[in-house]
Amino acid sequence: MSLTQTEVRGQVGIITLTHDEKRNALSQALIDALIADLGRLEEARIRAVVLRARPGATVWSAGHDVSELPRSGRDPLAYNDPLEQGVRAVRKFHAPILAMIDGSVWGGAVELALSCDILIGTRNASFALTPARLGVPYNPAGILRLLSAVGSSLVLREMFFTARPLTAQRAHDIGVLGHVVESADLERFTLEMAAEIALLSPLSIQVIKEQIRLLDDATPLSPGTFERIQGLRRRVYDSKDYREGITAFLEKRKPVYGGD
Ligand code: LCV
Numbered sequence: 001m002s003l004t005q006t007e008v009r010g011q012v013g014i015i016t017l018t019h020d021e022k023r024n025a026l027s028q029a030l031i032d033a034l035i036a037d038l039g040r041l042e043e044a045r046i047r048a049v050v051l052r053a054r055p056g057a058t059v060w061s062a063g064h065d066v067s068e069l070p071r072s073g074r075d076p077l078a079y080n081d082p083l084e085q086g087v088r089a090v091r092k093f094h095a096p097i098l099a100m101i102d103g104s105v106w107g108g109a110v111e112l113a114l115s116c117d118i119l120i121g122t123r124n125a126s127f128a129l130t131p132a133r134l135g136v137p138y139n140p141a142g143i144l145r146l147l148s149a150v151g152s153s154l155v156l157r158e159m160f161f162t163a164r165p166l167t168a169q170r171a172h173d174i175g176v177l178g179h180v181v182e183s184a185d186l187e188r189f190t191l192e193m194a195a196e197i198a199l200l201s202p203l204s205i206q207v208i209k210e211q212i213r214l215l216d217d218a219t220p221l222s223p224g225t226f227e228r229i230q231g232l233r234r235r236v237y238d239s240k241d242y243r244e245g246i247t248a249f250l251e252k253r254k255p256v257y258g259g260d
Helices: 028-043 082-092 108-115 140-150 153-162 168-173 183-198 202-216 223-237 240-250
Strands: 004-009 012-017 048-053 059-061 097-101 104-106 118-121 126-128
Touching: 004 028, 012 028, 012 183, 028 082, 048 059, 048 183, 059 108, 082 108, 082 140, 097 183, 104 108, 108 126, 108 140, 118 168, 118 183, 126 168, 140 153, 223 240
Parallel strands: 012 048, 048 097, 059 104, 097 118, 104 126
Antiparallel strands: 004 012
16 A cells, blocks of 8 residues: 655656555655655656645644654664654755645654745644653754744744644744645645746755755754763653553553653
């Protein structure tokens, strides 16, 4: 069963996440399919990509596939984790990727969406950062990327500490959602913007996108600071709360956190 669909219209590629049954949870298999799609579009020198869920899907992506999270003793968001692989592939893609969002976005899928270059949504779009719902210690690279994309440490802290969805209106007010349009206009609006991009200099755009990514990532972190962060995170993913958060989700019940 394919978990994505790809279509090419002129110089624009459209990747649709189609694993509706699991609300496009970012499993290894779905991420592998997304990376393969991007690879093919890169070879075809596509000049813009639209990343979307199926029309009518109420969830753009439910985030990391919780059933694939390690139970304990292993970093749940390590460098080669599917979510990290997907985020890197989106950020390193040679051309702009437009996230077209007509539903809710959860957990690590928020980072995936915000790693795209332009976000266009409807009033149905929302963004919920949920590691605290599961007892997961988010990772430093992801936090830095979210800080850069959200642009406000206060808003990001509220998102992480409440796990409440950021509404489309608020996301638009702070610049996360570039445009909020009616559902009926979403596809046309997004494809028109993608087609406009495809008429501009692909080399100039490719080099500017790469420069922005490299400058975004140019945050010096001393080895000591990095090791302290990893020690803090290990305390969380080795905790009983971490195991409780994942088990509760898989058992479809509310977690009870003891703080240890
Ligand atoms: C696996 C799923 C998932 C899912 N994984 O439909 O950010 S971090 O650090 O936390 C990071 C580790 C991360 O991204 O963690 C995941 C964060 N995601 C969430 O907390 C969202 C969890 N999902 C939901 O709250 C609901 O599924 C939403 C609101 C997205 C959709 O609700 P809806 O009622 O439409 P169901 O909950 O019935 O889900 C349909 C099927 O998809 C599975 C879920 O287990 C169910 O499978 P079964 O039909 O086999 O029971 N599913 C949903 N999300 N993240 N599986």
